[in-house]
Amino acid sequence: MVKFLKPNKAVILLQGRYAGRKAVIIKSFDDGTRERPYGHCLVAGIKKYPSKVIRKDSTKKTAKKSRVKAFVKLVNYQHLMPTRYTLDVDLKDVVTGDSLQSKDKKVTACKETKNRLEERFKTGKNRWFFTKLRF
Amino acid sequence: MVAAKKTKKSHESINSRLALVMKSGKYTLGYKTVLDTLRSSKAKLVIIANNCPPLRKSEIEYYAMLAKVGVHHYNGNNVDLGTACGKYFRVCCLSIIDAGDSDIIKSMSLSTNE
Numbered sequence: 001m002v003k004f005l006k007p008n009k010a011v012i013l014l015q016g017r018y019a020g021r022k023a024v025i026i027k028s029f030d031d032g033t034r035e036r037p038y039g040h041c042l043v044a045g046i047k048k049y050p051s052k053v054i055r056k057d058s059t060k061k062t063a064k065k066s067r068v069k070a071f072v073k074l075v076n077y078q079h080l081m082p083t084r085y086t087l088d089v090d091l092k093d094v095v096t097g098d099s100l101q102s103k104d105k106k107v108t109a110c111k112e113t114k115n116r117l118e119e120r121f122k123t124g125k126n127r128w129f130f131t132k133l134r135f
Numbered sequence: 136m137v138a139a140k141k142t143k144k145s146h147e148s149i150n151s152r153l154a155l156v157m158k159s160g161k162y163t164l165g166y167k168t169v170l171d172t173l174r175s176s177k178a179k180l181v182i183i184a185n186n187c188p189p190l191r192k193s194e195i196e197y198y199a200m201l202a203k204v205g206v207h208h209y210n211g212n213n214v215d216l217g218t219a220c221g222k223y224f225r226v227c228c229l230s231i232i233d234a235g236d237s238d239i240i241k242s243m244s245l246s247t248n249e
Contacts, residue, residue: 001176001178001179001202001203002176002201002203004174004176004201005174030175039175077174078170081194082198082201
């Protein structure tokens with residue numbers, strides 16, 4: 001009886017190209033819109049997870065290994081698996097409803113989410129979110 | 136043995152409460168709609184048959200945990216649960232949206248708290 005598909009919730013995508021990837025809900029449309037008459041949400045997720053960094057690595061190598069590639073997508077609720085985790089990264093201003101209108105807007109949104117996710121990864125918080133889901 | 140064997144009396148009472156919900160309340164039957172009601176926070180109680188596949192069972196339990204909704208494991212398989220709902224088909228899981236005149240939700244929460 002508690003709504004749990006809220007912004008900042010960590011979810012796992014179940015279908016599509018990004019199946020198995022972890023994402024965070026930025027905006028949820030419970031009752032859908034004209035174009036999408038079903039419950040869906042705007043998520044930003046990790047396209048390519050950062051690799052494992054070991055102590056032996058040089059700074060150049062750690063910088064290369066800690067890179068994150070991000071994606072932004074509108075996903076149906078049915079194609080998500082919600083988790084009990086949350087990720088409070090402020091992406092509301094970066095990823096907006098019209099980020100997906102044109103290709104270059106999407107690219108800028110992805111670039112900015114990539115930067116924000118990378119700096120969150122480097123702090124070492126939300127470790128679960130940045131580990132690849134093994135299946 | 137922590138979990139007491141399900142007595143016949145309580146089993147019958149669940150059946151009678153379910154029958155009352157079928158008559159007077161709102162419910163949905165089936166896995167897809169159960170997940171829908173859990174996502175939209177409409178579900179008040181979820182009942183799962185005992186021969187539900189374990190992956191599906193744990194998925195429904197996880198959703199219910201997130202939504203803070205009680206889950207009742209029905210003492211019977213999907214055939215029995217369908218019969219208890221008064222339907223002529225199998226029901227693996229069902230979700231009660233509005234209990235109507237029945238006190239199934241209150242009695243379920245009481246028995247799980249004990």
